[in-house]
Amino acid sequence: MSRFAKTPSAETTGPAQRAADRARPRAHGLGWRHGAGALIWILAVIAAGLCLAPYWQGIGASVGLMALLALGMILVTGYAGQFSLAVGAFYGIGAYGSALLTMNFGWAGLLAIVASAAVAAVAAYLLGRPIFRLRGHFLAMATLALSEVFFLLVNNLEITGGSSGLPLSALNVFGVDLFDTGQHFILNWLIVGLVLWGCLRLAVGREGRALKAIRGHEAAAASAGIDIGSSKTRVFIASAVISSLAGSLYAHQVMYVNPPPFGVVTAIDVLVIAVLGGMRSPWGAIIGAVVLEFLHQGIEGVLTQLLGSAAVGAGQTLVLGFLLVVILILRPDGIVGVVEAAARRLRRNGRPTELGAPPEAEAEYVTMTQARARDDAERAEQGHEAGGVVLSARGLVKRFGGVTAVNDITLDIHAGEVLAVIGPNGAGKSTLVNLLSGNLLPTAGAVSIENEDFTGKPAHVVARHGLSRSFQTPCLFEGMDVLSTVKVGAHLRGRVGMLRSSVPTRGALREERELDRLAHAVLERLSLGHLAAEDAKNLSLGQQKKIEIARALVANPKVLLLDEPCAGLNKAEKKSLLVLLRQLGREGIAVLVIEHDMEFVMAAADRVHVVNFGATLKVGAPAEVQADQSVIDAYLGVPASETTQRAQAPTAVQALETEAVR
Numbered sequence: 001m002s003r004f005a006k007t008p009s010a011e012t013t014g015p016a017q018r019a020a021d022r023a024r025p026r027a028h029g030l031g032w033r034h035g036a037g038a039l040i041w042i043l044a045v046i047a048a049g050l051c052l053a054p055y056w057q058g059i060g061a062s063v064g065l066m067a068l069l070a071l072g073m074i075l076v077t078g079y080a081g082q083f084s085l086a087v088g089a090f091y092g093i094g095a096y097g098s099a100l101l102t103m104n105f106g107w108a109g110l111l112a113i114v115a116s117a118a119v120a121a122v123a124a125y126l127l128g129r130p131i132f133r134l135r136g137h138f139l140a141m142a143t144l145a146l147s148e149v150f151f152l153l154v155n156n157l158e159i160t161g162g163s164s165g166l167p168l169s170a171l172n173v174f175g176v177d178l179f180d181t182g183q184h185f186i187l188n189w190l191i192v193g194l195v196l197w198g199c200l201r202l203a204v205g206r207e208g209r210a211l212k213a214i215r216g217h218e219a220a221a222a223s224a225g226i227d228i229g230s231s232k233t234r235v236f237i238a239s240a241v242i243s244s245l246a247g248s249l250y251a252h253q254v255m256y257v258n259p260p261p262f263g264v265v266t267a268i269d270v271l272v273i274a275v276l277g278g279m280r281s282p283w284g285a286i287i288g289a290v291v292l293e294f295l296h297q298g299i300e301g302v303l304t305q306l307l308g309s310a311a312v313g314a315g316q317t318l319v320l321g322f323l324l325v326v327i328l329i330l331r332p333d334g335i336v337g338v339v340e341a342a343a344r345r346l347r348r349n350g351r352p353t354e355l356g357a358p359p360e361a362e363a364e365y366v367t368m369t370q371a372r373a374r375d376d377a378e379r380a381e382q383g384h385e386a387g388g389v390v391l392s393a394r395g396l397v398k399r400f401g402g403v404t405a406v407n408d409i410t411l412d413i414h415a416g417e418v419l420a421v422i423g424p425n426g427a428g429k430s431t432l433v434n435l436l437s438g439n440l441l442p443t444a445g446a447v448s449i450e451n452e453d454f455t456g457k458p459a460h461v462v463a464r465h466g467l468s469r470s471f472q473t474p475c476l477f478e479g480m481d482v483l484s485t486v487k488v489g490a491h492l493r494g495r496v497g498m499l500r501s502s503v504p505t506r507g508a509l510r511e512e513r514e515l516d517r518l519a520h521a522v523l524e525r526l527s528l529g530h531l532a533a534e535d536a537k538n539l540s541l542g543q544q545k546k547i548e549i550a551r552a553l554v555a556n557p558k559v560l561l562l563d564e565p566c567a568g569l570n571k572a573e574k575k576s577l578l579v580l581l582r583q584l585g586r587e588g589i590a591v592l593v594i595e596h597d598m599e600f601v602m603a604a605a606d607r608v609h610v611v612n613f614g615a616t617l618k619v620g621a622p623a624e625v626q627a628d629q630s631v632i633d634a635y636l637g638v639p640a641s642e643t644t645q646r647a648q649a650p651t652a653v654q655a656l657e658t659e660a661v662r
């Protein structure tokens with residue numbers, strides 16, 4: 001049973017719930033719209049395949065193959081943000097695999113297609129892990145080199161026929177030999193439809209969210225339990241299989257393979273399609289492939305008329321290159337991005353925005369100190385006590401070159417306690433949290449969760465053992481709504497993999513609905529339900545901070561690390577957060593919070609750990625720490641008596657502030 005299921009406050013009803021219901025962005029299921037869409041696609045493809053003139057059938061079949069290659073690229077580059085140009089190599093593996101297996105070994109065409117795709121998958125698996133350690137232009141160069149190496153190999157090997165290539169027979173599909181271009185047109189576009197559907201389903205599923213989280217912020221994705229290396233490799237394999245399939249179809253269509261189509265030029269062509277159409281949506285592949293073909297035809301016609309046919313080849317490349325630069329400058333999200341922006345504007349005009357205060361009504365105002373006093377009384381009534389040690393750090397040291405950011409820190413966090421870590425700017429607090437969460441490797445020392453050693457383990461492994469965190473600067477993901485952002489945090493509460501996300505089974509859809517429910521419950525708890533459908537990146541800093549906390553909470557953690565959660569929150573929101581942290585403590589969660597707001601710290605914490613110059617200065621109860629002269633000198637800068645008075649009795653200015661937020 002989940003921890004949230006035990007918490008009645010997580011399953012609230014009322015105005016906030018109704019607002020969240022309105023904000024619920026999508027239902028998960030395969031309704032009539034999916035069936036109707038698929039039927040329209042199939043009928044349109046068959047009609048076009050039968051009615052088009054042979055010239056256009058041939059062009060259309062080739063455009064379908066380019067769209068297929070662009071779909072593969074969008075998975076890796078658009079979804080996961082990994083700039084890969086290896087498409088030419090996998091396209092070639094499919095083409096040469098089909099040619100060799102059918103002609104040299106007498107395999108059936110369909111079997112050869114499957115076997116070639118399997119070879120591409122194995123190659124992608126073996127290359128994926130090492131290659132995706134690289135980033136940015138290094139990754140682009142390495143993947144481009146793969147295409148070039150493949151080109152050189154097939155150009156020089158005897159078995160592949162060198163530069164002369166290999167002949168191929170027509171593809172036999174269930175007893176029918178596909179010679180006709182119309183047949184190829186239909187086959188290619190039906191497969192494009194199938195892959196498009198899978199990519200669209202993947203985008204809204206658990207694995208698609210994981211890929212987008214990786215694209216948006218790798219550290220945040222890892223802290224949500226996503227195994228970055230594995231996700232990148234698996235999407236690379238999916239992309240390789242799609243490219244290989246396109247290669248096999250291409251080989252059977254032209255019934256001949258030679259090296260030129262599988263080098264760098266194809267990779268660049270596919271990149272142009274994906275950029276033109278839009279990298280972030282699989283529709284970009286379809287739109288980009290069709291528009292690029294029309295551009296090719298148009299430019300060819302104009303150049304022939306203006307400069308003669310001799311100018312067509314180089315002229316086309318020049319004009320398209322120029323066009324690509326213009327698109328990248330003006331609309332890097334391509335045609336789909338333009339359409340989506342227009343649709344968003346229309347939607348926004350059609351409804352009132354509710355991005356301000358959450359739809360909650362607070363009946364009574366209490367100060368932070370009073371909220372703490374109430375919580376203490378309830379704890380005493382329930383006989384609540386902090387449990388055993390959940391997270392433990394021993395002698396942690398972190399050096400960045402000559403800077404020792406964390407210097408021999410030892411701490412324990414108990415189940416059910418709120419531990420505040422305070423200290424001046426640059427004291428090493430965030431570095432300490434990064435060491436505890438596995439986002440940084442310690443130079444020395446050890447970290448354990450429930451007595452199990454996690455020193456040096458990556459963040460996704462630490463997350464699997466119940467540690468969740470938020471970041472000092474909110475790490476949200478481009479183009480993701482609030483609900484999906486929070487669902488990224490529930491990654492470890494689901495199990496559906498890439499294939500089941502793309503071809504959703506009933507179990508996969510059920511799981512998605514359950515993740516929806518969990519995310520909505522946490523959003524409600526943080527009074528964010530009404531924002532579920534908003535783009536998380538467009539919200540205020542305070543709201544973004546709360547979304548991060550929601551993303552951490554939905555994982556059902558044993559330990560929660562919050563890095564400056566109050567930044568951007570108003571007084572009422574800080575008080576709600578204080579109440580939430582105290583509640584979490586009562587539920588048995590160990591909470592570590594870094595915070596500069598002393599009123600909040602003194603009211604929220606059971607213990608305070610003061611850090612100065614990377615080392616522990618003082619650990620103790622809030623009042624004890626507040627009264628300590630070394631802490632006053634190093635950090636508080638205000639005599640203990642004054643600070644206490646300030647926390648207990650608000651000044652006239654604070655009284656006015658508190659009135660204003662009632």
Ligand SMILES: Nc1ncnc2c1ncn2[C@@H]1O[C@H](COP(=O)(O)OP(=O)(O)OP(=O)(O)O)[C@@H](O)[C@H]1O
Nearest residue numbers: 400403404405423424425426427428429430431432
């Ligand atoms: N990746 C890094 N490379 C080099 N130095 C770093 C790195 N990260 C942190 N530091 C240094 O380590 C020290 C501690 O930084 P850290 O961000 O942990 O402090 P902090 O207490 O969280 O500060 P703040 O309250 O301002 O967030 C600082 O001197 C900082 O410049």
